[in-house]
Amino acid sequence: MRQAALPARGPAVSIGPLPANGGFRLPFPMQIRVLGCSGSIAAGSRTTSFLVDGEILIDAGTGVGDLTLDELACIDHIFVTHSHLDHVLAIGLLADSVTRRRRAAGRPPVRVYALASTLTALRLHVFNGIIWPDFTRLPDTTNPVLRFEAVEVGQVLVAGGRRVEVLPARHTVPAVGYAVHGSSGAWVFTGDTGPNPPLWERLKSMPVAALVIETAFGDDEVALARVSGHLSPGQLREELKGLAAPADVYITHIKPGEVDAVMSEIGAHDSPHRIQALASGQVMDLGA
Numbered sequence: 001m002r003q004a005a006l007p008a009r010g011p012a013v014s015i016g017p018l019p020a021n022g023g024f025r026l027p028f029p030m031q032i033r034v035l036g037c038s039g040s041i042a043a044g045s046r047t048t049s050f051l052v053d054g055e056i057l058i059d060a061g062t063g064v065g066d067l068t069l070d071e072l073a074c075i076d077h078i079f080v081t082h083s084h085l086d087h088v089l090a091i092g093l094l095a096d097s098v099t100r101r102r103r104a105a106g107r108p109p110v111r112v113y114a115l116a117s118t119l120t121a122l123r124l125h126v127f128n129g130i131i132w133p134d135f136t137r138l139p140d141t142t143n144p145v146l147r148f149e150a151v152e153v154g155q156v157l158v159a160g161g162r163r164v165e166v167l168p169a170r171h172t173v174p175a176v177g178y179a180v181h182g183s184s185g186a187w188v189f190t191g192d193t194g195p196n197p198p199l200w201e202r203l204k205s206m207p208v209a210a211l212v213i214e215t216a217f218g219d220d221e222v223a224l225a226r227v228s229g230h231l232s233p234g235q236l237r238e239e240l241k242g243l244a245a246p247a248d249v250y251i252t253h254i255k256p257g258e259v260d261a262v263m264s265e266i267g268a269h270d271s272p273h274r275i276q277a278l279a280s281g282q283v284m285d286l287g288a
C-alpha cells in the first residue's frame with residue numbers, strides 16, 4: 001500500500017530512515033507483546049504497556065520493567081496515550097537504562113509521541129530535574145536520549161515501518177488512543193477513555209483486526225467510572241454497539257483482583273463480538 005492511499009485525516013509524518021520498500025512493513029505479520037494491561041500493580045499485575053514488533057512501545061507503564069536491557073535498547077518509538085502515571089512512569093527509567101548503550105551504538109534519540117499538552121505535563125511534572133532528570137537534554141543537548149514529538153488526533157505517523165494513527169479518547173486529562181495498521185487490519189487500542197463517540201465514527205471505515213478496550217471498573221462502581229473517565233461493563237456494552245462487524249475484543253485496565261468479577265459482568269450479556277480479558281505476557285500475532 002502506498003502512502004497516497006492512506007486513510008489519514010491529518011498530516012502524515014514520516015519518521016526516517018525507512019525501509020527500501022517505501023517505508024511500510026504491511027506484508028509482514030505484526031506482533032504485539034502485552035507487557036502490562038492492569039489498572040494498577042500487585043504481584044503479577046503490571047500497568048499499561050505494549051511492545052509492537054520489538055521497537056515500538058505503546059504507553060510505558062510498569063510492564064516495561066520486564067524487558068531485558070537489549071530489548072529496551074531496541075525501542076526507537078514510544079507512543080503515549082496520556083499523562084497519567086500508570087502509563088508514563090517507565091519513560092524516564094527506560095531513558096536512564098539505555099542512554100549509554102544507545103550512545104555507544106550511535107542510535108538516534110528515542111522518539112516520544114504524545115499530544116502537546118501531554119508532553120508539557122511530562123516536562124513540568126516528571127522531567128523537571130526534581131522528580132527526574134530532563135532526558136530530552138541528556139546526555140547532551142545535541143544528541144539527547146529522548147526527543148518529544150507532538151501529535152494530533154487524526155494524524156498518521158510512520159514509525160518502525162508501521163503506520164500509527166492517533167485516535168480520539170475521552171478521559172479526565174487530554175488523551176488519545178492509537179491504531180497500528182497491519183496487513184490483516186488494525187490493532188486498535190482505546191487508551192483510557194469513557195464513552196467515546198468519535199472513536200466509533202472513525203472505526204466505521206477502519207478494518208479492525210483486534211480491539212483492545214479498557215473496562216476499568218465493575219458495574220457497582222459505574223459512578224466512579226463516569227467521574228474518572230473510564231468504562232464499566234454496562235457502558236462497554238453500549239460502546240461496542242458502535243462496531244459494525246463482529247470483532248476480537250480484548251479487555252484491559254481492570255484493577256488487580258477484579259478481573260473475574262468484571263469479566264463475568266461483561267460475559268453476562270450476549271455480544272456479537274469475541275470478548276476476552278487481555279493477559280500480561282500475551283503475544284498477539286496479527287496478519288500471520
Ligand SMILES: [Zn+2]
Binds near residue numbers: 082084171192
Ligand atoms: Zn488515565
Ligand SMILES: [Zn+2]
Binds near residue numbers: 039
Ligand atoms: Zn490508566
